Amino acid sequence: MTKQRPKTDTSAVNVADYIVARLAAEGIDHCFGVAGDYVFPICDAVDNSAKVKWIGCANELNASYAADGYARIRGAAMLATTYGVGELSAMNGVMGAKAERSLVFHVVGMPSYQHQRLHKIAHHTLGDGVFGNFVELSAGAACCHAVINPENCVVEMERIIAEARRNNQPAYIAVPSDYALSPVVSADVKPIVPKSNEAALQKAMAIIAERINKAKSIVAFPAFTISRLGLQKEAQKAIEALGCPFVTTLMEKCVIGESHPQFAGMYAGAVSEPKTRKIIEGADLVLDLGGVNLNDITTAAYSGQLDLSRFVTVGLDDVRIGDQVIANVRLEDILSGLAKLKPSSAPYKGKPQGLAQVNGRPSDKITMAALYPRYAAFLRAGDTVILETGSSSLGVTPTILPDGVRVEAQVLWGSIGWATPAAFGVALADPSRRTILITGEGSHQLTANDVGAMGRFGANVIVFVLNNGGYLIERALEENPDWTYNDVAPWNYAELPKALGCANWYTARVTTVGELDEAMKAARASKTGAYIEIVGGKMDMPPALAFAHGQLQAMYGDTP
Amino acid sequence: MTKQRPKTDTSAVNVADYIVARLAAEGIDHCFGVAGDYVFPICDAVDNSAKVKWIGCANELNASYAADGYARIRGAAMLATTYGVGELSAMNGVMGAKAERSLVFHVVGMPSYQHQRLHKIAHHTLGDGVFGNFVELSAGAACCHAVINPENCVVEMERIIAEARRNNQPAYIAVPSDYALSPVVSADVKPIVPKSNEAALQKAMAIIAERINKAKSIVAFPAFTISRLGLQKEAQKAIEALGCPFVTTLMEKCVIGESHPQFAGMYAGAVSEPKTRKIIEGADLVLDLGGVNLNDITTAAYSGQLDLSRFVTVGLDDVRIGDQVIANVRLEDILSGLAKLKPSSAPYKGKPQGLAQVNGRPSDKITMAALYPRYAAFLRAGDTVILETGSSSLGVTPTILPDGVRVEAQVLWGSIGWATPAAFGVALADPSRRTILITGEGSHQLTANDVGAMGRFGANVIVFVLNNGGYLIERALEENPDWTYNDVAPWNYAELPKALGCANWYTARVTTVGELDEAMKAARASKTGAYIEIVGGKMDMPPALAFAHGQLQAMYGDTP
Incomplete structure (x- = not known):
């Protein structure tokens, strides 16, 4: 043909x-x-x-x-x-x-x-x-x-x-x-690379510089688009030139290393650390670099008190300051302009939080309190971790992670099942890094059939699946957690890779902290993919999810 | 809440x-x-x-x-x-x-x-x-x-x-x-049941009766919509009153029992039996009951010579005769009208084909020539069989099946993966019948994760999965069958039900005719679901698929 x-x-x-x-x-x-x-x-x-x-x-x-x-x-x-x-x-x-x-x-x-x-x-x-x-x-x-x-x-x-x-x-x-199948008719068209309009860029930079000069307190708020466009280094340079603190939401987890002295913590509305909340909610000027998405998830059910009139929002292709929109200005050019500014004040220096201590004795059943700090201890520079929407993302993101860990999650769209195939794509995109998938059973069941493709194409993902009796995220988002629709089919997860043809993968089913620690070691050492089924408690929630459970009205509107 | x-x-x-x-x-x-x-x-x-x-x-x-x-x-x-x-x-x-x-x-x-x-x-x-x-x-x-x-x-x-x-x-x-969650505001609206406009119905019936009287040869062509609307008995009565032969495409497989004396075979364009082809292509009047879909699949790549000007097409809600469309006429009313007609000629009496003989010795590898007649021998009255698009549907449909077998397939839309969850839905819809799924691995992989739901909800489907090294339907539809995109991940299918929590299901992996026969017996006897992985040859095609392989140009248009 x-x-x-x-x-x-x-x-x-x-x-x-x-x-x-x-x-x-x-x-x-x-x-x-x-x-x-x-x-x-x-x-x-x-x-x-x-x-x-x-x-x-x-x-x-x-x-x-x-x-x-x-x-x-x-x-x-x-x-x-x-x-x-x-x-x-x-x-x-x-x-x-x-x-x-x-x-x-x-x-x-x-x-x-x-x-x-x-x-x-x-x-x-x-x-x-x-x-x-x-x-x-x-x-x-x-x-x-x-x-x-x-x-x-x-x-x-x-x-x-x-x-x-x-x-x-x-x-x-x-x-x-x-x-x-027909021959292409040739045409004289060169690739068109999006670039800023020079006058618009100068105008935008001048206004931003003026706002920076006038502001008594500035905070940078790098957006998820920074990593989508591969501008992590450019954003870091800009923020370092500004010398101001920066804050991220869970959509930008680890976009710049969390040990950076200017890092002032994760903003999540009313569940933020008080210091973080004060820095961003109290700032004269919030420099939104890329278009932070302030949705119900990133703001913990619209909690907190961000004043949008203090924002300068640099979009991918425009700058918004109040009601003024300057179009045809590229984010990368603004970052580059910011990197050349000389800030008046001395750089902000926060006290970077260290990694959380792992806890729990080897014979203990696995609790979320024991699990999430273990992920932080397990992850290392060179890892890319894919977080499934639900307790996985809400459990991991509040935990400080080592520098050099890259995090991907689908926070805004939040389609459960995304993380398993996304991890497959991430693993193929950069085999020089180790890809770690952290998911829960409810989500995993939607798309687990592509664990077979991971095996077939040699994508050596380390998969952690939390087996906790159904959809914990949904139980958490309701007054009655026991609706039957929150239950799922009782899979024997650890048997799945073999059934799907992942020959030689390391697999384990762990119910105690000691077994988990052993399995993590073995998975890290494995040259193939690895798949660990973690048996957890049905209503054992990470703290962010427990908070959401108390904010149902704010998330969904009043019940009539 | x-x-x-x-x-x-x-x-x-x-x-x-x-x-x-x-x-x-x-x-x-x-x-x-x-x-x-x-x-x-x-x-x-x-x-x-x-x-x-x-x-x-x-x-x-x-x-x-x-x-x-x-x-x-x-x-x-x-x-x-x-x-x-x-x-x-x-x-x-x-x-x-x-x-x-x-x-x-x-x-x-x-x-x-x-x-x-x-x-x-x-x-x-x-x-x-x-x-x-x-x-x-x-x-x-x-x-x-x-x-x-x-x-x-x-x-x-x-x-x-x-x-x-x-x-x-x-x-x-x-x-x-x-x-x-708000209270419904009541309104005075009664259910609206679609019904014919009486005058339109009489007009349509009069024209149809006239066409029937004038015609020297009539054939009835019941459509897939007959079974969607549950009008199988009404269609049979109408056809019996007409006394004419009836023909079906593969979309209507078994809509009326295939041992019926008026059944004149399956029409599939140029691959029809010559007798069947002559009856429908030579008829003065083709009574299309429900809107037969003459697509590339049902006509075997637009082969054959149907003259649409000889059709009277009774849609769900209209009747078309040439350029005349009479709207607001219900299919069920036309069927009922036809059942009251008195045909002039003696009823058509064909020679019903018997079931195909099974062949192959117990020690033989499983060929398609051995497999498809075995399905016919396996199926019995009270079974509902779900055929996946691909070699499964093209393999089974040309085979005569026993009366009382119901067949469902998605021939027009043809979305691979459909059959596995569809079988689940069919099984829950009528537990008094046994549901049989016949699928191939390429299709099954898309949606196999709901085998777990079958187990969870006690849907005791008998699943046959053909493991034949990838997408046979695609290899058949190309000049070069060996493109890598026709390969799939090498699953161990027979291990899947257990991994997905189908406790106590009967499972088997069969490579010889004897093993297949044994597994069929055991599956039929099982009180739970059953899952049989059939290992077949990579390029072993049922005849209809081999025909399609020779008709690529007609199906897709000329290559430029």
């Missing part, structure tokens, strides 16, 4: 090969997806590509999560699915990438233009001869989209890539299967 | 309880779904209901497939998911129900009206204070939708139910979480 063609001469390259090569030039080495007939030409182009490797996932939702994880590390990812059935299955995962600013190129194979033109009744359609039913739906999960043909391919790809880069959000690229 | 309230007086019932009770009145006893905070009020109402049981699935896509399976047996199903993350994950499954005319009521819990009104930044949103982002997307997978408030609840539910019944397609019902 496809043949190997040279890639240097655009005119001899088919559309599918061109798309794959163009995305590869964005730094993408892997394509996550599930094959299907309409997308075969794209799959073939990937299999033919010397650069991009096909990573087959168990299903499309998992593939989209894996792509999201990969994009967070590499800046961009490729996801390939088939028309209708495939693309719609991926929709939640791609929408999550949109919400959380992760750049996934979602390439979808459509029925051939010929069959579209003839209104053929085809499989993977509503049986109505209509082929526009799903493009608009899938496009809703992206910041831009295109339906590709041989003539528009080159220019549409540049437009799409530029727009996706500008917003750092998904792009949807639909390719009819016959067009995919 | 919610309290038990009496359900007799509408004014004292809250919106969530009302919705659950109203759907229960449609014959629904189970609610499939995944809980989440915005949908808690609906989940609570289900848990509080004496009639409807909560069926927690591993994820929302699986839940939507299970609901589809349930609706096919029971006429309607309930699916509950949470805002954004949940509903979008279910989208492919609900869209499949739309394509295949299966009535799933998709109830989604939204953030509270209070928070919507205040544009709160909330989890499971894009972080933009906008709450209309997903309603339009999810509504795209339904034939009608409503956003419920206490005042519109009664009338909207009647409108939605009537419209969904009219089309036998999904309805989307979104409920803000605070409204869900």
